[in-house]
Amino acid sequence: MTTQTRFRIGVDVGGTHTDLVLLDTDTGSLAIEKVPSTPANPALAVLDGVGRFIAKGIDPAAIEFFSHGTTITTNALLQMRGARVGLLISAGYRAIQEVQNQARDGNPFDYFYKKPEPIAPQSLTREIPGRIDFEGNELAPLDEDIVRQAAQELSDAGVESIAICYLFSFMNPSHEETSRKIIEDSFPDIQISTSSEVMPRIREWPRLSTTLLNAYLEPVLVRYISDLAKGLDEIGVTTPQRFLMQSNGGVMPFTAAISGGKTVHTLLSGPAAGAQAGAYLAAEDAKSGLVTLDMGGTSCDIAFIEGGAALETTEGVVDRRPLDVPALDLTTISAGGGSIAWIDRGGFLCVGPHSAGADPGPACYGKGGEDPTVTDADIACGFLNPEQFLGGAQNIDAKAALIALILKIGDPMGLTGLQAAAGIRRIVDMRMADEVRVVAAKRGVDPQEFTLLPFGGAGA
Template identity: 45%
Template structure:
């Protein structure tokens, strides 16, 4: 049995395959193709393995993310309770830029003429206050048809307590608009939670993406079958788990952070193998840099986030993104300063050194000029970089305008992009009350290992761990991830008065649904795990903290333990805790996990002593010092060997630069660098 995972990035498409009978890992890269990434997807798979031998293919994509950021989703309409037409406009009082008086709020995805008020009303306890006006729904359907709408969202007040009106509305819309029958999202299924704005925004976002994602998956499956690839497809979700494409097509909000999630999961798996439970991850690809934290072996998660200025409430890995990648374009701004990113050269035309028509200098060009990258070694296994093109681009756009030599300008570019990534890492560490000295850094992506050690040293991290295949780490993470389903329901109660049977009833409903989903994913019963948690807060608060629930059959001691865990979590995060009689339950959550086989890292071979370099090469450090450093090939290195520093390690998918530190090869094949 051969399994594969594919991660489609802005510049390269990465593939990792594993032969379950031998444990052999194979990696491959191909340039991402635009506008349709499928040819690059198939090309990378062909490089890695015999496609006919594949049984499963995991897949990470930024399709949904790009659709939101470029506003290329479907024309969407909204049906909502009479009097609540403008919820999307009113939003929340929160401002992302407190002191920016010119801050622009993004226009709602659904314009006001396509937001229809429907006479109906459900009370907070789920009882019907006003019957659904079915004729109003049919009238709205007629106007939706005339407007050429492609997708519909339905979000009624308190539908999470009683979905009857939403279910009937969908039925009517399917009768009136048969062409949209698959593209109707109701809030009681998309997000059955209180908070009207977040629920409506999430439902609208899902409807906005559904037609695009559904058509893409159908086209992808057809093209794969035309290529004689009949493997079982699985999609990477934002929460770090896998899901079948049919569910992802119905709920594309699950995949909004699909791309970067794989790398975080790979880092958590690698940390488990190395005994490292506190990690910061740095995924620097061709277009952007994604950073995240892992504490006690578990990736940080959040229950809501914003994308493109729109609120989405769904469990997701807590990933922070900045425009700092190998393809980030360097320029001189209007103040006479070097600026790097967020604009990127991508894969087409790519950095100047690619020789594909790009004329503006990038971070990749700077590293080539400084000697970190080798003009005689293929980047990504496809491109021999042209150092003369890189030097000319840097000189023209940065060096001459500032009166700097090409080398000085290249050093400035690298130092600035490092500073941008350091700021991002501070966001997920220092700004969240964590001491970076307690963490190790895992840099990956095509460019992450080139910059990781310098960044770790600036932040006073104690160790750097460079994965065995850093440029394909996100694909490896998809291969190592479990199937996952997150379910949620609102249950409002004061904890000390909560009847465990009421909680048990909610958990039973969600557990049954999770089991059904895992069954459809082909997960056998012995490989399934269910975990429950509670969203809790003190009376009067407007935010919750999620704490684990010790049992799926809760009793009084279980609830008491949950209250104690909540107090401790609140004190850790906010510095204080209140009494048991003030703790409220808001939501109940259940996660269904389907365990999948994990790839084996490393091998039986081992060695001792110093590794042998292939050659020496001139390299200029970020401090401007020039020296000749050893050049290693990653494929030559064996567990147990030590490496000299400064040095450069070259491999198919990435280049690692070790300016200092004590470096050794771990049994997993990872490079472990202890910093002074």
């Protein structure tokens, strides 16, 4: 007797909590679960949530479809917790990461301005002789011995992943492909990302940046997908229809997400799902514009919906880094419920980019967290009811939140705990509002003509 498949599961894996929805296609009924994320192994939270559905009587063999969006790669980038990456680049061009396009983002009058930390530092960058011209002709052969030597040095340095980006490889990828094969033959455990595969288009710095992002995040996603696929098999969810949300609002199979330079297409996976939902709602009235504001535990994502559709781009920016892949036009800032408040060397109050995550989480979680977060500020200011946090499913220590605010922010700045909490709230609110204004200005639209659609739970 065969089991009739009738259930579909959608999952949103955030940095703080993981949300799951189960749809019964026969009745149209929905079941919802929310579980704490497990940053050390994000797949465990997903499996925990699916297991709760099964414990309530759902036959795992009857689950026909499993799809999810995730901020795993997004959060790994925002918190700089990706892989150790080496870089092979054309001889004479090793400083591209530092020079970039000579543009300065942010406040031009910031005396303490710093560019984003390079994903592959100079110590892990190797120049490779060989040259392709702008028409794809070989001007100088690839020095394969130097490639082998560079790969050995990078392996000895403990890299998990290597990015390869040569000039004009989008016209002729032969040098990158040869370099890949050399490394794969000698070091099969090292992940390899080539610019001709990740972003085969003109524009040197965005192509390098996108390739580095793929190399930085691929080992993170490979571990997650492998653990999740194995776990689903073990609990009986054997459907082959397992999908991951892409940054462009579509989905791709698990296997595609970790091969062929596709990892970078998941950088806006979770946020894209929210923007698509906003577009679905806006489609009922195409004349109405929406601004979606998805504030999670680690980041906040903003999208403009016009004409019933989310705007798209192939020239995005994530955490001040070019990301040139097809994607919904989303803006991500490191402002979430778990974003940690701190004091910079100038004595100014700052919030983010680091997040307390789910473990130990905000101080109010009572799991040993000592750093004050936006959630702690919300508790102290009375925006969140400690007795009804997650519907009362999670205990909240309001006293611990106030103590963290006083010790880490209040005392050093001569403020009370409540004043520190209010300051944190103002900074986060201002950053989100400013970002909406900036995006609106770039689009040439008036934000007053758009309806705000906030969601995400801010980590709760």
